[in-house]
Amino acid sequence: xxxxxxxxxxxxxAAILFLVIILVPFVTALTYSFRALSFTDSTAAGQYxxxxxxxxxxxxxxxxxxxxxxxxxxxxAVIVQGLLGLAMSLxxxxxxxxxxxxxxxxxxxxxxxxxxxxxxxxxxxxxxxGVIGQWLNRSGLIKEAVLGSGKWALPAIIAVDTYQWTxxxxxxxxxxxxxxxxxPYEAAQVDGANRVQTFFRVTMPLLWPYFVVxxxxxxxxxxxxxxxxxxxxxxxxxxxxETVAVYAYRHTFRYWDLGYGSALIMVIFVFISILVEYLxxxxxxxxxxxxxx
Amino acid sequence: xEETITTSTVQEEIYKPRSAQTDRLLRWLTxxxxxxxxxxxxxxxxxxxxxxxxxxxxxxxxxxxWIWKPTLDNFNxxxxxxxxxxxxxxxxxxxxxxxxxCMIIGVPTxxxxxxxxxxxxxxxxxxILTFRMAPAVVLALPLYVLFARTRLLGTYFAPxxxxxxxxxxxxxxxxxxxxxxxxxxxxxxxxxxxxxxxGAFFYAVLxxxxxxxxxxxxxxxxxxxxxxxxxxxxxxxxxxPVASQIPSLIRPHGTLWGEVCALATAASLPVAFLIxxxxxxxxxxxxxxxxxG
Numbered sequence: 001x002x003x004x005x006x007x008x009x010x011x012x013x014a015a016i017l018f019l020v021i022i023l024v025p026f027v028t029a030l031t032y033s034f035r036a037l038s039f040t041d042s043t044a045a046g047q048y049x050x051x052x053x054x055x056x057x058x059x060x061x062x063x064x065x066x067x068x069x070x071x072x073x074x075x076x077a078v079i080v081q082g083l084l085g086l087a088m089s090l091x092x093x094x095x096x097x098x099x100x101x102x103x104x105x106x107x108x109x110x111x112x113x114x115x116x117x118x119x120x121x122x123x124x125x126x127x128x129x130g131v132i133g134q135w136l137n138r139s140g141l142i143k144e145a146v147l148g149s150g151k152w153a154l155p156a157i158i159a160v161d162t163y164q165w166t167x168x169x170x171x172x173x174x175x176x177x178x179x180x181x182x183x184p185y186e187a188a189q190v191d192g193a194n195r196v197q198t199f200f201r202v203t204m205p206l207l208w209p210y211f212v213v214x215x216x217x218x219x220x221x222x223x224x225x226x227x228x229x230x231x232x233x234x235x236x237x238x239x240x241x242e243t244v245a246v247y248a249y250r251h252t253f254r255y256w257d258l259g260y261g262s263a264l265i266m267v268i269f270v271f272i273s274i275l276v277e278y279l280x281x282x283x284x285x286x287x288x289x290x291x292x293x
Numbered sequence: 294x295e296e297t298i299t300t301s302t303v304q305e306e307i308y309k310p311r312s313a314q315t316d317r318l319l320r321w322l323t324x325x326x327x328x329x330x331x332x333x334x335x336x337x338x339x340x341x342x343x344x345x346x347x348x349x350x351x352x353x354x355x356x357x358x359w360i361w362k363p364t365l366d367n368f369n370x371x372x373x374x375x376x377x378x379x380x381x382x383x384x385x386x387x388x389x390x391x392x393x394x395c396m397i398i399g400v401p402t403x404x405x406x407x408x409x410x411x412x413x414x415x416x417x418x419x420x421i422l423t424f425r426m427a428p429a430v431v432l433a434l435p436l437y438v439l440f441a442r443t444r445l446l447g448t449y450f451a452p453x454x455x456x457x458x459x460x461x462x463x464x465x466x467x468x469x470x471x472x473x474x475x476x477x478x479x480x481x482x483x484x485x486x487x488x489x490x491x492g493a494f495f496y497a498v499l500x501x502x503x504x505x506x507x508x509x510x511x512x513x514x515x516x517x518x519x520x521x522x523x524x525x526x527x528x529x530x531x532x533x534p535v536a537s538q539i540p541s542l543i544r545p546h547g548t549l550w551g552e553v554c555a556l557a558t559a560a561s562l563p564v565a566f567l568i569x570x571x572x573x574x575x576x577x578x579x580x581x582x583x584x585x586g
Binding site: 006007010011013014017018021022024025026028029032088091092094102103104105106107108109111112113114115116118119120122123124128129131134163167171220223224225226227230231244245248249252253258261262265268269272273275276277279280284 | 334398
C-alpha cells in the first residue's frame with residue numbers, strides 16, 4: 001500500500017461525517033433559498049422562484065434593522081470589552097502567578113451556560129426584586145423596566161455581554177503579557193524611556209497580535225449571539241434588540257418560511273466567512289501554522 | 294495606578310529596586326484587587342443561585358432578603374415532582390455520546406493533519422472554522438430539514454448529530470495544536486523500532502498528549518452542555534437537554550423564579566466543577582487553541 005493512500009484512512013471517517021451532516025444539509029438549504037417553501041403557506045410548496053427570496057431580502061426593512069442592531073450591539077460591546085479587558089489584564093498580570101484561582105473565577109461568566117447568564121441578567125435587572133433593577137428604579141436613574149424599555153434594553157444586553165466576555169479578553173491578553181520577551185524592555189530602559197513610553201512603544205506593539213485575535217473572536221461571537229438575547233428580550237421590545245441571528249430564527253422557526261430563511265442564512269454565512277478569513281490569517285501569522293503546512 | 298503595577302510586576306528585575314514600603318503597598322493592592330475581582334464575578338451568580346433556596350415570598354419581597362432559612366422545596370418540586378431531573382440526564386447523554394464519537398473520530402484526524410501532507414489542508418481548516426463560527430441558526434435550518442426527512446426529529450439522535458457539527462471541528466482544531474507540540478522524531482523513533490504508523494500513533498504519541506485529550510474532552514462536554522438552539526428545536530419534551538428548557542420556564546407573568554433558579558443551579562454546578570478542573574487549559578481551549586500555553 002502506498003503511503004499516499006494510507007493517509008486517507010486517517011481522515012476518512014471525519015470527512016464522511018463532515019460531508020453527511022454539514023455539507024449536504026447546507027447545500028440543500030442553498031437550493032431551498034431559490035424556492036418558495038413554507039410550512040405555514042400551502043401555496044409555497046417548493047417551486048423554483050429564482051432569486052425572489054434574495055430580492056425580498058434586499059427590500060426587507062427588518063433585515064436591515066437586524067444588521068443595524070447587530071452593529072449597534074457589536075461595536076460598543078467589543079470596544080468596551082477591549083479596553084476593560086486590557087486594563088484588567090494589566091492589573092492582574094502581576095497577581096496571576098500568586099493567585100491562580102482568579103482565572104477560573106473570572107471565566108465563570110464566559111463558560112457557564114449562556115442561558116443561565118441570561119437568567120442572571122433578567123433577575124438582577126428585574127425592577128421589583130432584582131439587585132440592580134431595584135436600585136436603578138429607586139435611585140431614579142431608570143424609572144421603567146430595563147428590559148422592556150426601547151431605550152435601555154440594548155445597553156442592558158451589552159452590559160451583560162461585557163460582564164460575560166471582558167474576562168475572556170483579559171485572560172488572553174494576560175497570557176500575552178506573561179509571554180512578552182525581556183530584551184525590548186532592557187533596551188527601552190537603556191534608552192531611558194519612562195513607564196508610559198515603555199507601555200506605548202514596547203508593550204502595546206508586542207501585545208497587539210493577542211489583541212487582534214481576542215477582538216476578532218469577540219466580533220465573530222457578537223455576530224453569533226442568540227441565547228442571551230433570547231432569554232432576556234426575545235429580540236424585543238419590538239425589534240429593538242433583534243440581531244441578525246434572532247431575525248433569522250424568527251423567520252425560520254417561528255414563521256416557518258424555509259425558502260426565505262435559507263436565503264437569510266446564506267447571506268449570514270457569506271458575512272461570517274469574510275470575518276473568519278481575517279481571523280484565520282491573524283491566527284496563522286500568530287501561530288506560524290502556515291510554516292508547518 | 295494600573296501603570297505602576299503592570300510594568301513593575303512584568304519587569305520586576307529590570308527596574309530599580311523599590312523601597313520596602315512601596316513593596317508592601319503593592320502587595321496590599323494585589324490582595325484588594327483579588328478580593329474585588331472575586332466579589333465582582335461571583336456575586337451575581339451567588340445571588341441568582343440563592344433565589345433557588347428561597348420561598349416565593351422571600352424572592353418577591355420588595356426589600357431584598359439577605360438572611361433567611363434555606364429551603365430545598367424548589368429543588369424538590371422542579372427536579373423530582375415535575376421530573377426535570379430527566380432533562381439533566383438528557384444533557385449528559387447527548388454530551389457524552391457526541392463527545393465520545395468526536396474524540397474517536399477527531400483525534401486520529403487531528404494527528405493526520407499534524408503529520409501528513411494532506412492536499413488543501415489549510416483550506417479545509419478554513420472551511421471547518423467558518424461553519425464552526427457561523428451563528429447556530431445557519432446549520433439549524435438544514436439540520437432540521439435533514440432530521441424531518443429522516444424522521445429523526447425528537448429522538449436523541451438529532452441533538453447528538455447536531456452537537457457533533459460543532460464538537461468535531463473543535464476537537465480536530467485543538468488536538469492538532471497539541472500534536473504539533475510533539476516532535477516528529479518521536480514517531481520516527483517508534484517506527485524504527487518496528488511500529489507501524491498506527492502503532493507509533495497509539496503507543497508513542499498518544500500517551501504524550503494525554504492531558505490534552507482530557508482537556509479537549511472536558512471542554513467539548515462544557516460546550517455541548519451549554520448549547521441552546523439545537524436542543525430546543527430538534528428535540529421533543531422528553532429528549533430535550535436542560536439548558537434548552539430553562540428559557541421556556543420564564544413567562545411574561547407568574548414565573549416560578551425559585552424553581553427556575555433551582556434548575557439553573559442544578560444545571561450549572563457540573564460545568565462550574567469542570568471549569569475548576571480545567572484551570573490549566575482554560576486559555577488554550579477558549580481561544581480555540583490559538584494561544585500557545
